[in-house]
Amino acid sequence: MFRFLDRMAGMFSVDMGIDLGTANTLVCVPGRGVILSEPSVVAVRKGTNQVLMDGMAVGDRAKEMLGKTPGNIQAIRPMRDGVIADFEICEAMLRYFIRRVQGNRKAFANPQVVIAIPSGITQVEKQAVIHSAERAGARKVFLIDEPMAAGIGLGMPIQDPTASLVVDIGGGTTEVAVLALAGMVESESIRIAGDELDEAIVDFMKKQYQLLIGPQAAERIKIAIGSAWPLEQELQYTVKGRHLKSGLPRDATVNSEEIREALHGPVEEIISSVKRVLEKTEPELAADLVDRGITLCGGGALLRNLDKRIEAAVDVPVSVAEDPLTAVARGTGVILDNLDLLRQILETAEDL
Ligand SMILES: Nc1ncnc2c1ncn2[C@@H]1O[C@H](COP(=O)(O)OP(=O)(O)OP(=O)(O)O)[C@@H](O)[C@H]1O
Ligand SMILES: [Mg+2]
Structure with missing residues (x-):
């Protein structure tokens, strides 16, 4: 019934x-x-x-x-x-x-x-x-x-004995997982992701420019000029905020090199998490990962050259998923x- x-x-x-x-x-x-x-x-x-x-x-x-x-x-x-x-x-x-x-x-x-x-x-x-x-x-x-x-959405062979590694960088968490045989063989979830990148920019603007900006403005800067590795053409962005001392509205123009420096801390933490998961992975599965590479998804994967930065750090090929936000x-x-x-x-x- x-x-x-x-x-x-x-x-x-x-x-x-x-x-x-x-x-x-x-x-x-x-x-x-x-x-x-x-x-x-x-x-x-x-x-x-x-x-x-x-x-x-x-x-x-x-x-x-x-x-x-x-x-x-x-x-x-x-x-x-x-x-x-x-x-x-x-x-x-x-x-x-x-x-x-x-x-x-x-x-x-x-x-x-x-x-x-x-x-x-x-x-x-x-x-x-x-x-x-x-x-x-x-x-x-x-x-x-x-x-x-994410692995299923990206069409990874998660049911097979071959390992795949997915890194999902969202707003609140970064998830790093080795997937094989319909399970997570190794994984780590850290509460460092897009929101922390935005906070790092808020802190930087306060320290370097004595400018108070909100997290939404920081997110706009991140999306407009944020990066994790040098760009062929470095970028600039003008942001409006409130001057710390006078309390009055004020503009500041920042460049992508400064913002990259501001993002360094949280980006390093994301990389450390990927490294820890790789180190925990059995050698045979790790060998699969060297062949198949690491796939980035989530909105954070869109940070310019994050793939290059991670690739340089772990020496495994890294690519950004197609349409990473919907995986x-x-x-x-x-x-x-x-x-x-x-x-x-x-x-x-x-x-x-
Ligand atoms: N072009 C971009 N460059 C850098 N970051 C971006 C870009 N576009 C979106 N983001 C960031 O991606 C994050 C949102 O991604 P996503 O939608 O995958 O997160 P979420 O799934 O809601 O969060 P979580 O999985 O942590 O719960 C936000 O922090 C946003 O600022
Ligand atoms: Mg998510």
Whole structure:
């Protein structure tokens, strides 16, 4: 009887894979691809968890409000360091995205959902993600480690005995994992990624230019001129901020060499993590990696010449995945298409 009802629900619902990221949330629907990609930001009435009018309040529109919200509005990022920092807001955000994807289908037809999570999170944090998604309208929730989803999304032969190494540099976490035989043979998840690169730029501007800028401005600098290795043509960027002493608005023009220096610390930490994982990997699998190389994905993979910098440090070929921002989401879509086959690598509430 339950199976029958389950099937009925399946006929009316839109199952979806979700990359619930610190910076961006993406939704992939089998057969339709990645149909939603929005910043993980929600605008609420200050001091409450009341989300502003639909559509105005989640994603792109809310991100625009970050750091410059009028008195009674507050823009919140419910995810920090790859995990849920604010449960109610995260749930509201998930509910909004799930509803948008479901469209005007009947409310009883709740979808099955595959959610990619950082590999370093605790059982309690996993339960919290499942709970949030269920309360947001999911019928059944399956969790997948982000690097596995990335490997699947990139079409790596993760079921084979040959090893692949994927480095996913997101907003909150960098995940380094050696994938083989449908598992993570070695892995590390560090809470150093895009957000820390932005913070390093904020600190640099304060120290070198006595200029206060917000993390959004720092992110714009990073995307416009950030790099991890010398560029053929070094770049410049003019940023507006507030002078530390006078408190007045002021411009400063920075170049890519200075910003590279500012990013040095967190970039080195990412490289150290890749090195540690390589050192832990069995020699035979490591030999595969020398042949197959390392693949970078996540938004952080777009930092100019990060591939060159890592390649120079570990002496293994490094490449940037095609469309690195959607790798994990595409992987969750493939998983939904092959739920029976891949069930063993997924976790549900019963497994925790
Ligand atoms: N061109 C670019 N150069 C450098 N960094 C970039 C670029 N484009 C995006 N990013 C950074 O990528 C990060 C977002 O990447 P992504 O969407 O993969 O993260 P996420 O999946 O939301 O985070 P996490 O996986 O840590 O939870 C942000 O820090 C953003 O600033
Ligand atoms: Mg991610």
